[in-house]
Amino acid sequence: MSNPDESNWIAPEVLSGIRQQFFAECSDHISVLEAGLLELSAGHNDWEIINTIFRAAHSIKGGAATFGVEGLQHFAHELESPLARFREHHTFPSPAAIKVLLHAIDLLADMTRAALDGGCLAQDQIDSCVRELSTIEHAPIAEPASQVSKRSGSDNAFEDIGFVPAQAEFVEIASEPQHFRVRFRPHGELYARANDPLPLLRALKRLGEAEVTLDADSLPLLSELDHNEGYLFWTIDLLTAHDEAQIREVFEFVEQECELEIVCISSVAPAPENSLSPQKPEAPPQSNSPVPTQTPTSKGTQLSSTLRVNLDRLDRLMNLVSELVISEATLCEYAPPETDTHPNFPKALDDIKMLTRDLQESVMAIRAQPVRTVFQRLPRLVRDIEMATGKEVHLVMEGEDTEVDRTLIEGLNDPLTHMIRNAIDHGIEDAATRVKAGKSQKGLLRVSAAHRAGRLIVEITDDGQGLDRERIRSIAVERGVIGAEDVLSNEEIDSVIFQPGFSTSEKVTDISGRGVGLDVVNRSVQALGGRIAVSSRPGLGTTFSLSLPLTLAVLDGMLVSVCAQGLVVPLTNLLETVPLSTENLLQLGANTELLAIRGRHVPLVDLGALFEYRPPAPIKAEGVAVLVEADTGQQIALIVDDILDQRQVVIKALDIDTHPMEGIAAATVLGNGRVALILDINAIVALRRPKGTPAERLAADG
Amino acid sequence: MAERALSPKTPTASARELMSFRLGTQMFCVDAIAVKEVRNWSQATLLPRSPSYLRGVINLRGIILPIVDIGVLMGLAPNDATDDRVIIVVWVQKRLVGLLVDEVCDLVTAPQEAVETTSDLTGEAIHTIVRELITVEGAVLGIISLEQVMPRREGSSA
Numbered sequence: 001m002s003n004p005d006e007s008n009w010i011a012p013e014v015l016s017g018i019r020q021q022f023f024a025e026c027s028d029h030i031s032v033l034e035a036g037l038l039e040l041s042a043g044h045n046d047w048e049i050i051n052t053i054f055r056a057a058h059s060i061k062g063g064a065a066t067f068g069v070e071g072l073q074h075f076a077h078e079l080e081s082p083l084a085r086f087r088e089h090h091t092f093p094s095p096a097a098i099k100v101l102l103h104a105i106d107l108l109a110d111m112t113r114a115a116l117d118g119g120c121l122a123q124d125q126i127d128s129c130v131r132e133l134s135t136i137e138h139a140p141i142a143e144p145a146s147q148v149s150k151r152s153g154s155d156n157a158f159e160d161i162g163f164v165p166a167q168a169e170f171v172e173i174a175s176e177p178q179h180f181r182v183r184f185r186p187h188g189e190l191y192a193r194a195n196d197p198l199p200l201l202r203a204l205k206r207l208g209e210a211e212v213t214l215d216a217d218s219l220p221l222l223s224e225l226d227h228n229e230g231y232l233f234w235t236i237d238l239l240t241a242h243d244e245a246q247i248r249e250v251f252e253f254v255e256q257e258c259e260l261e262i263v264c265i266s267s268v269a270p271a272p273e274n275s276l277s278p279q280k281p282e283a284p285p286q287s288n289s290p291v292p293t294q295t296p297t298s299k300g301t302q303l304s305s306t307l308r309v310n311l312d313r314l315d316r317l318m319n320l321v322s323e324l325v326i327s328e329a330t331l332c333e334y335a336p337p338e339t340d341t342h343p344n345f346p347k348a349l350d351d352i353k354m355l356t357r358d359l360q361e362s363v364m365a366i367r368a369q370p371v372r373t374v375f376q377r378l379p380r381l382v383r384d385i386e387m388a389t390g391k392e393v394h395l396v397m398e399g400e401d402t403e404v405d406r407t408l409i410e411g412l413n414d415p416l417t418h419m420i421r422n423a424i425d426h427g428i429e430d431a432a433t434r435v436k437a438g439k440s441q442k443g444l445l446r447v448s449a450a451h452r453a454g455r456l457i458v459e460i461t462d463d464g465q466g467l468d469r470e471r472i473r474s475i476a477v478e479r480g481v482i483g484a485e486d487v488l489s490n491e492e493i494d495s496v497i498f499q500p501g502f503s504t505s506e507k508v509t510d511i512s513g514r515g516v517g518l519d520v521v522n523r524s525v526q527a528l529g530g531r532i533a534v535s536s537r538p539g540l541g542t543t544f545s546l547s548l549p550l551t552l553a554v555l556d557g558m559l560v561s562v563c564a565q566g567l568v569v570p571l572t573n574l575l576e577t578v579p580l581s582t583e584n585l586l587q588l589g590a591n592t593e594l595l596a597i598r599g600r601h602v603p604l605v606d607l608g609a610l611f612e613y614r615p616p617a618p619i620k621a622e623g624v625a626v627l628v629e630a631d632t633g634q635q636i637a638l639i640v641d642d643i644l645d646q647r648q649v650v651i652k653a654l655d656i657d658t659h660p661m662e663g664i665a666a667a668t669v670l671g672n673g674r675v676a677l678i679l680d681i682n683a684i685v686a687l688r689r690p691k692g693t694p695a696e697r698l699a700a701d702g
Numbered sequence: 703m704a705e706r707a708l709s710p711k712t713p714t715a716s717a718r719e720l721m722s723f724r725l726g727t728q729m730f731c732v733d734a735i736a737v738k739e740v741r742n743w744s745q746a747t748l749l750p751r752s753p754s755y756l757r758g759v760i761n762l763r764g765i766i767l768p769i770v771d772i773g774v775l776m777g778l779a780p781n782d783a784t785d786d787r788v789i790i791v792v793w794v795q796k797r798l799v800g801l802l803v804d805e806v807c808d809l810v811t812a813p814q815e816a817v818e819t820t821s822d823l824t825g826e827a828i829h830t831i832v833r834e835l836i837t838v839e840g841a842v843l844g845i846i847s848l849e850q851v852m853p854r855r856e857g858s859s860a
Contacts, residue, residue, distance in 0.1 A: 323764045565748050611750030654759070655797055656749070656768045656852075663750050669761045675747040 018376075022063045024306055026112045029056040033105050041098045047090070054083040058252070060108070069115045071126070072108075078130045079104050082137040097136040104129050177208060180247055182236040183261040188229040190257035201234065203250045208240025237265075311406075314367060318553060321356075321363045322650040328356045329647075329671030364551055369409050371449045371458070372400035374416060378447060381417060385424045391443060392431060393424055398448035404456045405551035411528045412458070412548070415521045419460050419544050420445065422518065427464030427542050437539065439463065451550070458546040467536040469493045476502060494534045495632075498522040526682055528552065529572070529665075531631045554648050555668075559676060560626060560640040563613035566676030567640070568649055568668060573681040575627040575635065577643060582621045593619045595627070595637040602627060604637045610687065611663065630685040638684070651678065662687055716814035720836065722843055723790060723803040725773040726781070730803075730844045731810060731836065738791040738798060740806050743784050754780070757802055762791065769800040770851055776828040794848045801851070810838050817845070 036053035057080040064073035215233040382395045428443030446461040476482045481499045498518050525532045530548035557568035586594040594601040609616040625637040649668035665680035720731040746758030755774040789800040832844035
């Protein structure tokens with residue numbers, strides 16, 4: 001356990017994001033506290049309320065400690081203390097005590113608000129409240145309900161230890177350190193709930209001197225391993241001045257998901273407790289009140305100006321807006337000619353159009369998230385890679401506030417992770433090589449995000465050795481990615497690294513994987529409607545640029561018709577349109593037609609035949625050729641019957657997996673209610689590219 | 703709509719509720735609980751390289767609904783007079799699929815005892831789709847196995 005404290009390396013801007021989250025949660029906890037106390041004051045004496053409000057106060061304290069909001073942490077602790085006492089002694093607060101507690105909660109809400117803005121409250125106000133709280137805490141204990149007192153057996157961890165004075169946690173503890181042995185056996189559920197043993201072990205280490213022993217004896221053979229199960233167990237020998245309750249507190253949130261045994265070994269300690277299963281507080285017979293924990297209060301919501309909304313609701317709203325956009329298009333399509341209508345009708349229609357667009361943009365804005373949510377994981381990632389490679393990297397992040405639709409945020413994570421791994425593993429040299437090259441020992445990795453021309457641009461720049469084009473070339477030839485005689489420009493060689501099966505790493509590392517490198521990145525970026533490009537200067541570094549649409553919900557496209565079917569060509573792929581005529585149509589061989597355009601010749605694709613809308617027939621000089629470019633830079637010309645419109649379309653999932661939808665990315669609904677299919681230009685280019693060399697194909701045909 | 707009067711019997715615990723429909727001269731039915739709605743034919747958009755039983759997709763209030771010509775799927779003669787035909791929108795494994803049929807007839811309640819399992823002797827396509835028969839008032843109806851209508855492909859990416 002030699003890891004440094006985590007707070008040493010979290011960048012401040014990352015913390016601030018998590019901090020916002022904490023304050024949002026604080027307001028929830030305060031609502032819970034308030035609701036619980038109001039229930040109690042209404043005479044609903046239920047143990048679960050005491051437990052719930054205690055947990056809420058405790059969570060605020062824990063969060064405040066994590067973010068170093070000291071005033072809040074101390075105050076939450078003062079608030080927690082009397083609650084802990086009620087919980088321990090199985091008593092309910094008196095009406096007077098509830099009044100004090102409610103006042104304290106109001107103050108807590110004020111403090112949270114002040115802390116969010118970076119301020120604090122007047123100290124005397126806090127002090128007087130703390131004094132009031134301590135009077136409740138030290139008030140003589142009311143006689144607990146008789147039934148309850150019976151259950152104060154060894155099943156309650158707090159029982160035998162007695163109450164810890166409020167200040168104990170914050171001042172140096174003078175008492176003798178004791179030796180505890182903690183056995184911690186996490187179940188599978190602990191991991192399933194995204195808990196991690198490491199922070200728990202670290203937290204233990206903070207309590208005193210800890211010696212952690214891993215017990216991996218239960219680890220089965222790989223073939224028998226259930227990846228949902230926990231097989232690793234730890235024994236921690238802890239020399240600490242804290243007591244067992246405080247050790248147990250570390251595990252408070254995972255208690256249900258592990259076996260925990262805390263034994264005091266040193267002789268000065270109280271008698272060791274038996275193995276403790278999760279506590280099951282039995283409801284005393286007299287309590288028959290309703291469960292109060294969900295009671296909403298209006299006060300708690302005042303705290304924050306943000307609102308957390310279930311994503312389903314947001315998606316539903318988005319769907320409704322999409323429908324509205326379609327209905328609006330329908331309305332425009334069926335609008336009577338101007339001469340037949342009320343003079344105000346066109347104006348009203350225009351208003352609807354404008355409002356619909358505004359509404360759509362507003363909903364999109366709600367769904368937008370800053371890329372920070374992805375970026376904030378990067379320091380940790382970089383640090384892990386640094387450890388694994390032994391290289392030193394200085395990470396600079398820019399434009400974390402750039403917003404994109406949340407669907408893209410999710411999709412951005414993996415490509416970014418992969419590319420950063422790649423940049424450190426392959427791009428940045430080790431310290432010795434860097435010094436020899438006259439660079440600083442520490443590599444520089446810059447990750448930036450920005451909006452450009454309606455797209456999100458993410459750039460990953462390193463100051464490493466740059467791409468080794470000689471090596472890329474020779475490996476590409478060796479693996480058959482390119483021919484030995486092919487003449488390639490520098491840019492073309494660079495883009496070879498995105499080809500499937502290409503990896504220049506001489507040894508397979510844990511970091512960059514097994515040749516599933518950039519081609520996977522390339523494909524996942526393309527799946528998001530994005531493109532990836534690389535530029536490199538030998539010895540100076542490499543830049544990867546990702547260009548992604550800002551949303552996956554709408555798309556600008558050109559509506560064309562083929563055999564009376566509506567098809568949408570994404571504008572990002574569209575270059576230009578030309579009417580087909582005998583002048584620009586060229587026959588090459590038996591089955592290839594070319595479009596002559598400004599001195600170049602581009603292969604023509606008959607979409608109707610490719611999609612089997614009609615039987616293949618020789619291409620005639622009629623219709624329109626739509627010149628498109630795939631992300632690879634390859635150009636083809638699609639033959640369509642007609643060009644109908646250029647418009648923004650709402651993307652609808654085409655949820656049919658019974659047969660391959662090659663060439664189709666998604667669908668949309670037109671104003672007339674009919675469905676149009678959105679073309680996947682990259683797939684169409686790939687569809688018509690035959691596999692293998694001509695000789696191989698002939699062999700296969702034979 | 704009721705071409706044949708199939709009067710519902712008193713529902714029992716093991717009763718089966720079915721919606722019957724006509725394809726050519728034959729009668730079939732689907733479990734009524736899977737039926738979302740019945741709607742008229744609207745012009746479908748053809749999907750590329752699709753099998754003949756897949757009649758394309760239509761817009762069902764924002765949902766892209768694939769239309770399956772269930773008759774063609776079962777090997778019956780195609781009926782291209784689509785304007786006269788109707789679409790039964792059914793749930794198949796949490797997705798909606800439109801079944802193109804000639805006519806919707808009735809809602810039928812029949813006891814589970816009236817259901818017999820067919821045995822596949824001929825290996826024809828219809829046997830994958832119709833695995834049960836039900837006799838209602840002397841008429842024999844093939845029950846469509848909905849999960850066979852749009853089987854999921856292995857390793858599909860959708």
